[in-house]
Amino acid sequence: MKVSCLKCMNCGKEYKDAPDRYVCDDCGIDGILDVIYDYNSINITKDEISQSKDFSLWRYRKMLPIKDETQIPPLQVGWTPLYKSEKIANETGIKNVYIKDDGRNPTASLKDRASAIGIAKALEAGAKTICAASTGNAASSLAGFAASAGIKTVIFVPKRAPKAKIAQLLIYGAKTVIVDDTYDRAFELSVEITKKFGFYNRNCAYNPFLVEGKKTVAFEIWEQMGFKTPDRVYISIGDGCITSGIYKGFYDLIKLGLSDKMPRIIGVQAAGCNPVEVALKTGKFVAQSGNTIADSIAVGIPRNRLKAMRALKESNGTCISVSDDEIKAAITDLPRSAGVFGEPAGVTAYAGFKKHSNEKNIDINEKVVIIITGNGLKDIESAISVCDIPTPVAPDSKTIENHVKTII
């Protein structure tokens, strides 16, 4: 039994491993559980991993809370590209900068890593319907994975979710509830309804197994860098689940004797909605109701903030924030430098890296990874808002020739 127990991160109470065990009975939604492994029972070597022909996150199956017989959904998830960018190195002077493009996942966001595990655990639990609340990406991800596995979905999204993300839900056939309120309220309602109707709960800050899916991004970074851990990882923070996942991945590698280093995890929030930054700096959490162009991280009450803050502290990392103008600049800077088009929340991590780089806050010899969590095609409206769509030009040769002269 590789999972020894599920342990409340708040009070330390331990629970038996079960696919439908969520938060701590005593602490409620503040008592998010950690999946605790008996690392001695997991025999895995770098050689074995490198020989795997499974180019998806399931290549790390031995390090995931999945049983041998657990069914897994069919979509190919994970093993997204890690690009070393010479152009960004030249621009910043930092010699080793890597972009992890998680927008290349099946439904175009990192959330697919969590959905893959969520569906596997729902199948293990024998569930027929799975439910979640989301600012958009987790929802569309769940909808896609559920469709591929033949499970029904009920999904709660806030009014503010972009049309593209809602369209993705509907396209996959998810039963979609648009809550006329914030994400925070949609989350609460999804938990209530899940209990009432007996659905399987895929909320990442509620179901302890989902962070275990997200941790695979850390495994991949480590393997793709030649089984080496970077010095820093930049990641945008909304609910804090991805940050928690990154920490857990590198933590597992250390516990398994596969690595001896934890990278500094640098969380990046939007200045318009930065409750984790504030809590980390003041020691006191205050709910916010701010807004930002980066809708995926417009989370005023980050549900997994305690785990995320633990990750930032224990990795000797920090949390910073960037303005919407810095995010907008990153929307075009990153694709023009690295050929990677990220959604606003995705490139927020890059904006944070640029800020640190401009402030000479990064040693030029550090190996730095920036995780782009979602594809830019998910939020075309924001992309368009930072571009000037050119005026159509009359289709005669001379006019076109003169026009081309002015633009090249």
Add this chain to the structure above:
Amino acid sequence: MKVSCLKCMNCGKEYKDAPDRYVCDDCGIDGILDVIYDYNSINITKDEISQSKDFSLWRYRKMLPIKDETQIPPLQVGWTPLYKSEKIANETGIKNVYIKDDGRNPTASLKDRASAIGIAKALEAGAKTICAASTGNAASSLAGFAASAGIKTVIFVPKRAPKAKIAQLLIYGAKTVIVDDTYDRAFELSVEITKKFGFYNRNCAYNPFLVEGKKTVAFEIWEQMGFKTPDRVYISIGDGCITSGIYKGFYDLIKLGLSDKMPRIIGVQAAGCNPVEVALKTGKFVAQSGNTIADSIAVGIPRNRLKAMRALKESNGTCISVSDDEIKAAITDLPRSAGVFGEPAGVTAYAGFKKHSNEKNIDINEKVVIIITGNGLKDIESAISVCDIPTPVAPDSKTIENHVKTII
């Protein structure tokens, strides 16, 4: 020298291999060249291929018109998933149905296969600027690859190209000319301007090397099916370049002794714009000016129609058309069955497959592959047009509970 010559498909005239050799001097744009290989000089085995650790189209580098020293652009392209769909098998009775999801490429379309080769050949030619006309996907693809490789781009798109595709161009920093006319006119102008300014030409129906990039989708299908060729391949047809590429890939495999079978290639057009279907059935090509929701294949004068028609005939295939209503149905049918969200032109191939399946035109034992050429996120407006976005629901528990009861 694995490329023995470039040969006009119209008059047969042979040209020396050079990265900037385009169409036949005598036949002009009707004389699209074929890349002719000396297959005896290419030593490649299934074992060698299967041992490659390069999970991109460059694993087939030996079978591509690329020199050892040719620089290749950094984006990870190709090796997209091939899913065997049990749900579609159950729905149709056809036992072996595979979905090739080429929307998983770096800029989310199959065109990335051509852009990868286009950029490599432009680098070989020492070009500083690369130019193309496109209904959208080839353009955004070129823009992304050029940005990653540090080459400038000038791109011609028709007025009708969806905003998302234009936004992608601008995001990647391409110099974009929106031609106030059709794709056909944008194509002509791009050829003129390319000559006048000395740009490298990436038009797929003009530069003979680009079809060589597209052929890799056939190599992958063959390898992913366990080095077996399917019985049929469904593909949507716009300009006809992808159809030509699929044929060339399977042709190469036969010539290299790696396969002994050509699949039947079934081209699918939109009924609103079906010049290839008409030409194939009547023997006479007539330009069209029709329209369809599938903007990527709204091509009234398919530039590579001769090569595409040769591919359909020589593979014992055919060309059919589907209505916009059938395309709209496929937009939701495919993701709900297979978890793959394709753009309208992408799912047109699936609509064609469904039509043939409904007409009992496919033997239930045939192995059928349907290629989805572009990601649904590229054209959210069309996706939204086939969905009813639900009305927001008041955020109180009782209202939500009652609402959920009505939708599950």
